[in-house]
Amino acid sequence: MNRIQEHHINSAQDLIYKFMSPTPQYSWSLLNEAAGNEIWVKHENHTPTGAFKIRGGIVYLNNHKKDAEDFISATRGNHGQSIAFASRIFGKKAHIFVPECNCPDKNAAMEGFGAAVFKSGKTFDEAKANCARHSCENNYHFVPSYHDDLVIGVATYAYEFMKTVEGLDVVYVPIGLGSGICANILVRDMLGLKTKIIGVVAEKANAYEQSYKSGKIIPTKTTDTFADGLAVGTPHEEAFAIIQNGAEDVVSVSETEIADAIRLYFSTTHNVAEGAGAAPLAAAIKHKDKNKGKKCGVILSGGNINKDIYTNILNHNFN
Numbered sequence: 001m002n003r004i005q006e007h008h009i010n011s012a013q014d015l016i017y018k019f020m021s022p023t024p025q026y027s028w029s030l031l032n033e034a035a036g037n038e039i040w041v042k043h044e045n046h047t048p049t050g051a052f053k054i055r056g057g058i059v060y061l062n063n064h065k066k067d068a069e070d071f072i073s074a075t076r077g078n079h080g081q082s083i084a085f086a087s088r089i090f091g092k093k094a095h096i097f098v099p100e101c102n103c104p105d106k107n108a109a110m111e112g113f114g115a116a117v118f119k120s121g122k123t124f125d126e127a128k129a130n131c132a133r134h135s136c137e138n139n140y141h142f143v144p145s146y147h148d149d150l151v152i153g154v155a156t157y158a159y160e161f162m163k164t165v166e167g168l169d170v171v172y173v174p175i176g177l178g179s180g181i182c183a184n185i186l187v188r189d190m191l192g193l194k195t196k197i198i199g200v201v202a203e204k205a206n207a208y209e210q211s212y213k214s215g216k217i218i219p220t221k222t223t224d225t226f227a228d229g230l231a232v233g234t235p236h237e238e239a240f241a242i243i244q245n246g247a248e249d250v251v252s253v254s255e256t257e258i259a260d261a262i263r264l265y266f267s268t269t270h271n272v273a274e275g276a277g278a279a280p281l282a283a284a285i286k287h288k289d290k291n292k293g294k295k296c297g298v299i300l301s302g303g304n305i306n307k308d309i310y311t312n313i314l315n316h317n318f319n
Contacts (some may be wrong), residue, residue: 001148004186004244009159012152015094016058019089020048025297030268035281036288039298040168041269042161049081049109051229051302052157056150056179057082058089063149065090068141071173074098074128074227077106079145084115095140095267097131099124103306110292124223124231146177146236155183161297162191170196171297172280175208175250176229178239181300184247195297196248200283202230202275203252211235212243212250226318227258227264228276229302253282259313261285265300266314274305 023046032039040184044052051059061071061083072095073083073204080096087094093239094115098124107117118134135142138281144150162168171188173181188195201209202225210218217240223231243250253261261278266270280298284291312318 001151001182001186001187001238004031004152004155004190006190007234008152009155009187012055012059012156013159014064016055016153016156019058020054023047023157025161025165028269031264034268035285037173037284037291038097039281039284040165040295042297042299043271044157044301045271045273045303049078049085049113050304052080052154052180052299053082053150054085055156056153057086059153060143060147060149061086061090061092064141065092067077070091070095070138070140071137071143072097072131072140073143073145074131075145076124076231077110078229080110080115080117081106081113081304084110084113088114088250089299095126095134097134097265099127103304105306106304107313109304125233126152133252146179146239150179151183151186154179155187158184158187162187162193162195165295165297167193167295168193168297169294170198170248170291171299172198172283173299174201174230174276174279174301175199175201175243176231177231177236177274178208178243179297181247182239182242184299185242189246197246198283199243199247199250200254200279201250202227202258202279203254205231205233206252207233208235208243209250209252212247215244221265225275227256227279229274229276230279251283251286253279253286257282257286259318262305262310262313272303272305272310273300274302277302
């Protein structure tokens with residue numbers, strides 16, 4: 001998908017808003033003071049699944065609901081919750097594969113939406129491979145983590161944000177496999193805005209940063225970050241092309257910087273942010289000197305964090 005048109009967004013909105021409301025965008029005084037800049041937060045943590053991916057799941061399942069009764073996918077959590085939620089509302093069955101180390105809270109949430117959750121493999125890539133085999137053996141409809149339908153769905157939040165908050169100079173977006181940042185780039189281009197889009201990854205899972213800076217896809221051997229929504233080792237080819245052509249930059253933040261941003265969100269706004277959701281704020285703070293006088297947007301993409309990790313971060317016991 002190299003282009004997106006307004007009627008695509010409007011059609012997706014008509015569908016999505018049957019099941020959820022648009023999410024808010026706020027500029028918090030204490031957060032601005034701490035960050036040293038005017039920061040606008042897009043609160044995708046305020047969806048029925050606690051993350052932005054619900055939008056893409058609704059659009060994808062709606063467009064493919066006649067194809068099968070059983071849908072299957074692999075996930076670290078938020079994508080799986082979106083498929084589980086959408087399967088329930090469309091009367092389908094969701095089968096979700098996760099790595100053995102996956103966040104128990106996210107597993108429970110998927111099961112709460114009616115999905116059958118299978119712990120399989122030590123890494124996401126192993127879980128995905130096992131998921132693909134299970135899909136073939138049972139003739140289930142496999143839902144990828146990146147697809148045009150998913151991008152169009154999540155693009156509705158970018159459209160809400162950019163239409164509501166005028167004059168955004170820069171927007172920081174977390175990169176998992178890429179649907180979120182690609183949606184922001186495509187909506188920015190569709191609206192003819194000059195807003196710069198900066199992708200944010202974890203230092204310990206920086207395949208997209210390495211790839212962006214080298215101009216070619218470079219996988220990483222490990223993705224050992226607590227920000228599981230960023231734990232991607234191999235960039236998606238189509239997403240990478242959009243990012244390479246439309247992003248201002250891709251930057252990385254450390255585990256400590258992400259943890260600091262999680263604490264800052266809580267102390268200044270009392271919002272819970274997961275690692276991927278806090279990474280954009282961490283990057284904005286890292287760039288606060290170059291952003292002086294600018295209007296910055298950050299995507300709080302989700303709030304689904306393991307309670308033990310969150311407690312340790314708030315208590316400054318995080319390593």
